[in-house]
Amino acid sequence: MKKILIIDDSALMRRVMSDIINTDSEMCVTDTAENGVAAVELLKQGKEYELILLDINMPRMDGLSFLKYLNEKEIHIPVLVVSSLASKSTEETIQALELGAYDFAKKPSRTLGNEEDFPKQLLAKAKCAFTIQQAKPVKKKEKKQVADSRPVKNQTDGGKTTKRVQTCEFAVIASSTGGPKALKSVVPKLPKTFSCPLVIVQHMPTGFTASLAKRLDEMSACKVLETEDGMEAEAGKVYVAKGGYQLRMEKDNRGKMVFSVKKEPVRNGLRPCADVFLESLLDAPYQHILCTVLTGMGNDATHGLEQLKEKKEIYVIGQSERTCVVYGMPFALEKAGLSDEILDLEQIADVMFKRMR
Structure with missing residues (x-):
């Protein structure tokens, strides 16, 4: 009991x-x-x-x-x-x-x-609460070690990839339980400018994502906003998917890529849902996409990434088990063979930026 x-x-x-x-x-x-x-x-x-x-x-x-x-x-x-x-x-x-x-x-x-x-x-x-783990920061002496010994497509050593780094045109972060704290260790470490839009799909209800965006904006050099319907996705800005709504990318009548923020049905109990957003990128003009999956329950992002991997050049980073609060979403990626790198939380911002320059 x-x-x-x-x-x-x-x-x-x-x-x-x-x-x-x-x-x-x-x-x-x-x-x-x-x-x-x-x-x-x-x-x-x-x-x-x-x-x-x-x-x-x-x-x-x-x-x-x-x-x-x-x-x-x-x-x-x-x-x-x-x-x-x-x-x-x-x-x-x-x-x-x-x-x-x-x-x-x-x-x-x-x-x-x-x-x-x-x-x-x-x-x-x-x-x-009975399935989570108390994630602890990795000690400095451990940072040069490989984040996870299980094989992935491009194993890393301290965040150094084994092949040429391809600059991405669009970046996505998907997160759930433990995500807000993990995001604090990623977004504020990014520089003021970078080469692409970054969208965060954090599982949260209506009202809370505005506060999350505001808090991250206060802590960061880059601009962080909550998404609004019709808002244009601009390089060098971070966008938090609005809670209680499904987020998609679509082309407006000017030919610009904008956010569609609609009260669509929940997907697997989620709204916003990372799978919904990732699927909307299938017909978007972005060929090179970076996706980072942080701590969280379930398998959101896996289905969307499976589809994108068939059509686009996708690079996928999963958060390591030892730094996750709940090792669900990153584990689902690894199980499906979608992870290109598995990194401790402290490494993720640096590796992301190498692909967002």
Whole structure:
């Protein structure tokens, strides 16, 4: 039985979440706390938990301060943030993911009509905690080693490829669970200018991708934007796929390549979905494409890349297992024989830029 701690200043939400979690035979809410201070006291008493459900906005010690406490004390317990869609809350949720929370669930809102979805969402994301690994930075002395000893098409040594580097015309990053924190280790390392557009398809709902784009923009030399329908894809800019919508590339009436951002059906439970976006590149005028697949559950991006590999010159980078929070999406690529390089997270930005000059 997995022991769960719920931290929320609302007695109603503590009760609602407890009732939902306790419907699962593998999980049990053993304690609740009304703020971070009360939760710290429980930890000081020696209480042990396999998962913490954490609210952000609380008196005395808020969720961000509590996450900082866990980091300072090197307490490695998976944390799932349960957040509202208020503008400030979405920005703080992104910060919480940077501080180590592995994912977040949206609190129910009658205005969004998602009360019925909340129990299913909460249980699914809570169970994910028991499959994740605490990804740790690679030590400096390890950085010159091959990131993964399993064979790939173009094995690397410290990010040095074995064949001539081809400059790409378009770049894509696909990511899911653990992605926001991983993106923080990639996008801010890119220079102010580079030779192609870079699109990030991060699995996130409506409202949160704007905050993710804003946060990455603040941290980066290059410009980071959330995609809008009809927006032109420009070289040297980073675009975050809008949450709750499917993203495609299409040619407008001027012959320019622009983003199509539409409320299309979900694909495999995802919107945005990397497969949908990658498939839209099949008829785009880009012949040399770079795709990086970061941490995440499932196999999104694999199907789209299988199709692109048949028609285009595609170079695929997968994040290494030891630096992933969830080694799902990169593993699916490797299993399908699509990975050209497997790299530790710290190496990815440099190798990407070599192909984006």
